[in-house]
Amino acid sequence: MRLRSRDILLTAAVAAPAMLFTFSRMTAQAPRTPAQRPSWTVGSQGPLPEHAKFTPQQAENGGALFIQNCAFCHGKDAGGGETGPDLTRSKLVTGDKNGEAIGAVIRNGRLDKGMPRFSLSDTEILNLVAFIHAQQDASLSQSGNRRGVDESDLHTGNAEAGKKYFEGPGGCTQCHSATGDLAGIASKFSGLRLEMQMLYPRDAKTKATVKTKSGQTFTGTVEYEDEFTLGIRDSSGIYRSWPMTAITAKLDKPVEAHVTAMSKYTDDDIHNVLAYIQTLK
């Protein structure tokens, strides 16, 4: 565990998950039946979508709203745009039946990833859901080479060279083990998701040990951190926060090692390590 003093914390990089942008694109091509669906589309990553039935008018109204509010980030066709993920490859969209999951994201935003909340009426949200479902259905029914990143695009590396890098200059074994924490990782994640997880596991928690002026010590994971306040949640789920001036905090941010690695990797290194990780099924 790497310990950091409060002074370092105040000036150091805040390693809270950065805005994470995932997206790619799709084209409308010849439709095919779900049974013939290529194995690398979103449907292969989860159960087949069981979207509720919406009217074409709902989808059309939703399309107009989508252009206004969503298309800059998610693309005009929901296939990804500037800074927002491809919704047609989204597992959340795949699992959404009647807008329950999509609606929650629209209403609450994903503030940690840069998506704001939207105050839209229930009707407007359902129209948006109708449009997004229709875009995903169209995307899943297409054949041939699809825009965006497919699993098959990510097999250019050399697993043997990747293993050497992993165990040698990459320094990965300082924290990870192919037979320990990473065993079966390639069964859990695949394709681009696996590569992004490998490069920066953004859900990794920062652990904190906080000492108050009265001498009490608290440990937990960091839930809120800015220049002035630190908030942690302990193992029983209780949230506590303090002014930074009232505590000394030691933060363990293992994910920072991934940021350091990004300044060292060549593209070949990345593809080789990915090829190696892909073998950890």
Next chain:
Amino acid sequence: MNWKKSARVLTLAVAATATMGLNAQNVDSAILRNPPPDSWPGYHGDYSGRRHSALTEINTRNVSGLTLEWAFQTQQNGVLKATPILVDGILYFTLPDHVWAIDARSGHQLWHYAAPQTKAFHIGQRGVSILKDKLYYMTSDAHLQALDAKTGNVLWDVEVADSKKGQWATMSPLIVGNHVLVGASGDFDNLQGFLRAVDPDTGKTQWTFYSTPTVDTPRVAYSGNMWMTGTYDPDLNLIYFGTGNPSPVLNGKVRPGDNLYTCTILALDPETGKLVWHFQPSPHDTHDWDAVEIPVLADGVFDGKPRKMLMQASRNGYFFVIDRTNGKNLLTTTFGPVNWTKGVDKDGRPIPNPDKEPAPDGRLIAPDEGGMTNYRSPSFDPKTGLFIVSASPSYSLYFNKPADGAYGWAGADYGLWSKGVLDAIDYKTGKIRWSHELGQRAGSGVLTTEGGLTFTGDSAGNFLALDTATGKTLWHAGAGGQIASSPISYELDGHQYILTSGGNVMFAWRLPDAPAATAAKRTPTAATTK
């Protein structure tokens, strides 16, 4: 009536006569060129883009007492990205499809214009501009509207770009002489980028400068959209605008060469739109790094010689100092991790590394697509010579394969990691003198003042006042929402105000009135000295 209110009524009466010189009927070239302290009549305040206030009432010694004077709740969806303008005690600012006029003393709404709904992108609106008695407002579907400043009524409406082809608008027009200068956004389609001069009285086009060829021209770059407010040097009579990225965006193979005039800083003659010089921060861009960030104009000594300079902290991660009389490069440096070049050429331009163009199996690129910085204003502080910019060191993966085609985005990119940091760059050396961590990628612009202060915001939604000399925090307040605009400052009734926005709320800050006892003692002195 308590003391505070009665005292303010008295000062109001005095100030009413004092500020008569600036009246909404008379916002002319002289005012836009030399804004009085009780105004912020254009996007940058003055024409220089320095976003620097000469006011000193709020300073490093007393800023810790800064307090809220009022807040204005727009009660609309969206996050304020607009710079308010202030003329004659009235603030004008916008959200997409909305314009407000409010009393700068109280936050009281005078009028609210709700534009008709359009199908265009509603990603932001950066504010209105004013000349004489008219406001100029870009609708989300890229029309220019002239509004009556007194009422918000639409006087005329002209189409600037065809939104059905994929363009939209966010910009606050730049007004120079008898020209309203406007452009549009749009890189989801292959479109022709342009800047247009429009007659402020009639809406008629005076001239159009195209940054790229018509879209039927083969094997060239399109787009190069001009979507940010430029700057102006009245002595050289040149306007400076940055152009956006080329399209197809991530596929550079179909558009070989430098792709002029995309990702380029242009110096144009405001009377004719004729190109005088150009400098290209990102030749042959394949990462969506528009060079539209504010071209900041400042005069100072560089390498021992007095220079008229133009500075830009560009989205691609490079900071440039250019001689604005002729476009010659004086300094090129990076202000964060950059891995996409093979160095800098003899003219100061980064040399793109072909191995870092988007590829089928991905390329690790720093910075990410949002860039090392973006449209929010930096600020230049003349006293310290610091160019202060909200930066986002970042890494991402860029992909392009044949199936992505050659239209619009034509590829995919994925942000991996980013953070926010306020960097103070010494313009003479390009070295970063201090850095102030802002958490994750932050969205606030920057204002500096002669009071030695730097105002900005962090990613958690804290407004910050820093000591410009050191970068140390002297004051902060939680906004309760995303900070996505650039602060301004002005003086009203003898008091300096700082205006900031968080979420969809506008906040006005000033120092509190002195306690009654102290003020009573002071009153006779104040009266005799006046």
